[in-house]
Amino acid sequence: MPKLECKNVWKVYGSRPEAYSGLVRQGRVQPDDIRKLRESGAIIAAADVSFDVNVGEILVLMGLSGSGKSTVLRCISQLVQPSAGTIRLDGECLSSMSPSDLVEVRRHKMGMVFQNFGLLPHLTVVENVEFPLKVQRTALAVRRERALEMVALVGLAGKENAYPYELSGGQQQRVGIARSLASEPDLWLLDEPFSALDPLIRRQLQEEFLRLQRDLKKTIVFVTHDIMEALRVGDRIAIMKDGLIVQIGTPQDIVLNPVNEYVARFTAEVPRYRVQKVGCIMEGLSGDLNVSADLSTALSCDMAVEDAFEHFRDRDRVPVVDADGRLVGQLTASRIVNHLAKN
Amino acid sequence: MSDRAINFPSLVNNNKMGSAIREYYWAIASGILVLLICVHQQFPGISQIENLTLLPVGRWIDAVFSVLLVLKPVLQIVGQIVSFAYEQLALLLQALPIPFTLIALVSAAFFLAGTGPAVVVLGVLMYCIASGYWSQSMTTLALAVVAIVYSSIIGFWVGVLGHRRPFLRSWIEPALDVMQTMPTFAYLIPLLLFFGFGPSVGLIASVIFAAPPMIRNTMLGLRMVPSAISEVALMAGATPWQRLWLAEVPTARSQIMIGLNQTTMAAFSMVIVAALIGGFNDIGWEVLSSIRQARVGDSIVTGMVIVLLAVALDRVTIAAISHSSPTAKIPQRERFLRWALAILTVLIGMWCLVYRPEVSWPDSWAISAQGVDEWLSGFITKYASTLAEIKATFFFYFLLPLKIGVGKLLAGSQMATQQYYQMNAAYLIVALLGISVLLAIAVSTRASFWFMFASATLYFGLTGLPWFVMTFAVSALAFHLGGRRLAAFAALVLGFILLTGQWESASISIYICGAGVIISILIGTPIGILAAKSHFVAPIVRPVCDFFQSIPLFVFLIPVLMLFGVGDFTGLLAIVAYSIIPIVRYTEEGLRQVPEVQREAAIACGCTPRQVFLNVELPAAMPVLLLGINQAVLFSLAMLAIASLVGTAGLGQTIYVALSKNQPGIGLLAGICMALIGILADRILRASTRLGTLSEAN
Incomplete structure (x- = not known):
């Protein structure tokens, strides 16, 4: 069972909810329907959005501003009540929960990081981090210990007693990350967490985020408008436009098999070798293949082609193995060059 | 998403529809204005207000009040509850030895607002002692403190309510406008009827007058809290109460404190005015009675007490915004001073308790009203003619034309006959029309309209301007703008x-x-x-x-x-x-x-x-x-x-x-x-x- 399930989620502002309820029942919604609805005066932030997120997976919601990605995230956290559709966390439907049950879910199962950090200006770093525990009335000693642990985890040890205004943007978002992890949530929601930061800091925090995730293995929904960021962090990416999900798939799918012009334009600048896996361009095992038996330097078939380049520094053919270490094929330098030339 | 909620199409439509009228708007308005002035000249009876049937609204209100007076016993109990806190505080402040009150207030100012304001408070209190109005100052302070506490508590909660319940806000805002623009005297009368003479009337009037800034600033502050802050609290699993107390109010703190400052000043101002309806040995009463008895020196000395108390309250509440903020870093030196002052306060308190000292203020230090009196009356007699001349010139060349109009003024009220005045007006209208047409051609019809209205105002005077001309001009302006x-x-x-x-x-x-x-x-x-x-x-x-x-x-x-x-x-x-x-x-x-x-x-x-x-x-x-x-x-x-x-x-x-x-x-x-x-x-x-x-x- 998926950790998080979104099924036919709609968020429509404005009057006349009956106008789209017909569409809700119909099932598959076309962009034309949405256009007609908009012309009738409805403001559609999310239309018929469905996806699952599995345990330990990072799903990225990607789209331009106004595409509805943040609305979907807010529907998941129930900061915004969806107009229709169901959202299930661990099989429990969030939208039909009582307010007090919802408070419990938020206290124990969800953590959220905000674009503009959302730090409480009157609290120090450590007080901000322990805030979620404070509202649960955890004893001071316990929550302080946990908060200090989190502060150290995000690399802010020594800044515990600073106030938000004394920190740089990157440091502030580290506090935001630490706070969202303080109550050990299973579901981690990130709303453009790095968009307000400058490119170098953004890159650095993305790497740290991935490092944290390798240890923590949370279930993550990550919102961004930056395609490079989406490709870097996402296990799967959902591209949104005008409230609809246009395409959902692995980074490789998105870049190599865009469903339409819109998605293709997004990924036009992305070098193919960055997402393409070694397994896709290698020569499979066949009779005339002459592969040396030494597999210690072999490439893994899920490796991005980009990362394979350095293996060709002193030779021109390298064996490829699958996840279990079995030999599945080989990659030659000329094959890579041919492939690059084709794109 | 929210920016899409604005209904742009309707705005555009409106402009298209109105553009035809707008093009000739001022020309039409000018025509009507001329017509109205002519009507006034031809049939002066129409503009006589005596000829209208007036509504006796005043008597209706009286009738309503006479019915409502049934509530008087209940309200008087409320009044007693309200004034109870004031009476206790006033008694306390009067009973405490002066040295103790002095050091305690200075220490409090130091804790809340830091060194500067504490020095100001010290100076102000010294002046109160030196001027000999200590006891009256303390009564006023007690009144003010109680009024401030009531109005800020009520104001804060109404503000929170208005923030949480948007449908209430649409009721609160116009009510605040009325509360703040209505002259306080106007509601002092019904309050007097219901609550009888006593401090409770002043306190209630102060709350009515002083709560609005607190309400406004609380609502504004809470509205300005970034939505991320409220969402953070929600996502942390905060209950609505925790969200308000732990996240929103602390974030809105400085705006709410600005409200507190404004409320403090308003409450203090009102407490002084409330002295008009009966003194309670407070400083407002002293000023009023010295003005009434033309004791110039005294009124200045007591007026200064009010001014200085106001300055002290203002300084302390303003400085407290940043000084007692939770993020303020307090230097070591000040921590030490805090302890020293606290200990000093306790010591002086104990000393006063044991020895019950009679504070004798050296007479030579005291500020005497007599000196001020002599100096001032000397000044006034010396420059009496200059002052009178300033007043007369100003009155004749600026105020009088505006009030009764150049027409009457030039005609001279005794010798001119009604016909002469009428004829003058007829010439004037012709002349004005000429200039207006020229203006309309040369500049714009709007300029000519306002030129005509301004000249009519100057000619008839604001008090002599017929009611329909005034009403038309104001409504025309309102239509154009809104x-x-x-x-x-x-x-x-x-x-x-x-x-x-x-x-x-x-x-x-x-x-x-x-x-x-x-x-x-x-x-x-x-x-x-x-x-x-x-x-x-x-x-x-x-x-x-x-x-x-x-x-x-x-x-x-x-x-x-x-x-x-x-x-x-x-x-x-x-x-x-x-x-x-x-x-x-x-x-x-x-x-x-x-x-x-x-x-x-x-x-x-x-x-x-x-x-x-x-x-x-x-x-x-x-x-x-x-x-x-x-x-x-x-x-x-x-x-x-x-x-x-x-x-x-x-x-x-x-x-x-x-x-x-x-x-x-x-x-x-x-x-x-x-x-x-x-x-x-x-x-x-x-x-x-x-x-x-x-x-x-x-």
């Missing part, structure tokens, strides 16, 4: 004033306030510009403005009264002194807010400094300037009510007379009229700023 709804509101307000028989007093009020605001603009704008432009002027102007704004209205009357006696001119000076503050402030603020980019762009285009100012800075600052004028109008109305004490006629006087005759109906009615005038002026000026910014955006 559309049908505002025009309807303007017509309703003026119609209400007319039909309730308040037109004459209202026109006198408008004349005095109008004159005051015009003078304020003429003097205040250049000062504001200077303050914005010069690094030397700003540091002088700002504290002066702060100082004047923190003083209770009442005190402004003392010096002008001494110099110029009772009358319109004195009232006018008080109004100018008070309403000039927002003009100066907003002018400076508006000019400083102009983005540097715009200035640089203008310079890069080759503008001379004068061109930069006229073409870039002034237009960009215009909305803020208009807001300043808006404030000045409200300030002048507030001052007008108080100025009725020095014999200014108009609605203020109606209220004051009603107060002394115990007629709640008439008093309330006049108060409502003043509030309506204030609100109407506010809406029209706000509409004009909106129009200004819109045309700028286009």
